[in-house]
Amino acid sequence: MSYKVIVDSCGELTAEMKASGRFETASLGLEVGDCHIIDDESFNQAEFLKNVAECPTCPKSSCPSPETFMEGYHCDAEHVYAVTLSSELSGSYNSAVLGKNLYEEEYGEKDIYVFNSKSASVGQTLIGMKIAQCEERGMTFKEVVAAVEAYIEEQHTYFVLETLETLRKNGRLTGLKAIAATVLNIKPVMGATPKGEICQLGQARGIKKALKNMVDCVIADLKDPESKVLAISHCNCPQRAQDVKKMLEERVKLKDIIILDTRGVSSMYANDGGVIIAV
Template sequence: MIGIVTDSTVGLPPTVAASLGITIVPLVILFDQEAVLDGVDLDSAALFRRLEAAPIFPHTSQPSPAAFVQAYSRLIAAGAEGILVIVLSSRLSGTYQTAHLARELLPDELRRVPIEIIDSQSAAIGMLPAVLQAAREARQGRTLVEIRAHAQEILARTHFLGVLDTLEFVRRNGRLNGVLATLGDLLDLKPILVLERGNIVAAGLARSRRRACRHIAQLVRTMRPIESIILGESSPGAADDLRRELQTIYSGELPLYPLGAALALNTGPGTAAVAVVSRSPLSMGTSWSAASERSA
């Protein structure tokens, strides 16, 4: 069998991941001197409750090498003949590098099992289509080479977009000037973000949440033909407006997954996201920017 490993930003609840044969290595959230595990010790709802009483704003950290070593060792002990690891973009986190380091730290007797590590150049539900397909193919008995190739091909066709409800959390984690964040919140501006080549890129600011969701739907329209769409939200109901807009341009199912605590800490409550799998690879940078100017 081939073991499938990913990180906790993927958004799969632990019980669901286990039922699919997917091993999740959690990111770490640091509350002053206390380290809690994303998706294990708390989800996004518990995170936001805890933040109300937190004297110091927490921050995230990649998993420890030991966490990956443990994941690899357990899979090998269970009979894995190979392991495929799909993790969030190396431009957003050190998780990819940690996964590599852990492979080198394995005892010699375990290093005979091949471990392939993919930098998804994405995050959260943007990785999910590839992870789910990899798990399906592992259950079907495909080889590590086949599963890796198919996962990379799906990642090349997957596009990740989102809208934030507030700029406050982006300001707190140092990704945006405080004055700009305050001004944006006062004007009720909703930032639209995309993941492009592993980096978070601003695709515009909309003057209301509904306009932001309509704008995202227009961007998704340019990605046709579409194979599948997945929604994500950091708090209950956050994706409702986005779902309604997407239903005007797409008639397929729109499954919804939670955005984990590690991601929610950097985006805040009310964040909605969408992962779109096109039927062919697309380079969307120019059209996203142009569409932003027209509709935001």
């Protein structure tokens, strides 16, 4: 059975995913001052981070249009899946659902399903990989949907950032109590609630201790680690990502650990030096 997976550009794609021809990106837009950037293959992280650092206003993102998703669904694949960042953080999920409705009005019924990742970044990557794994096993469309929804319910996301300012200024930290003062170099360890909202899991003084604290949180939540693929994404800090991988490998045996660079949207919210984990 032919299938296709559309991941909005907050989700990173591995080299294997890109090479498979099964995956497509629905690009979000990024605004840095007067500059509009499309988060596609042309995204230049170094240039983007430089522009953000020099811009007095906070960068913003805009979700893909319903028409973008509709065009993605219009293909030869019999099963089409979309994976969007958490509906609590973006309009991308609603846009993908609206795109499905538009497609069906225009072309009729088709097996299309939109997954609300309740995560972001590499959380979406792992969900995309899970869809492909289920499809390759020959599961029916309904079986794939059920298996992947169950996977999403069990998935955990964690992150440590140098600054939460972009998230705060763009209203993504609503409902959170005041975050500890940055003057003390306190770095919060953040995660996602089951609903897909951002929550605080802990904090530590300095980034190294915060990363260790994050690893502690990952280990505490892990069940059946040998069957799990863990993904790490980083914004312009490959050594930091490798250090986190090493910390994990010293304490637990996982099926695999993959490391990816953040794309545009994740780079915008994670900021220079941010590390995200999903498992």
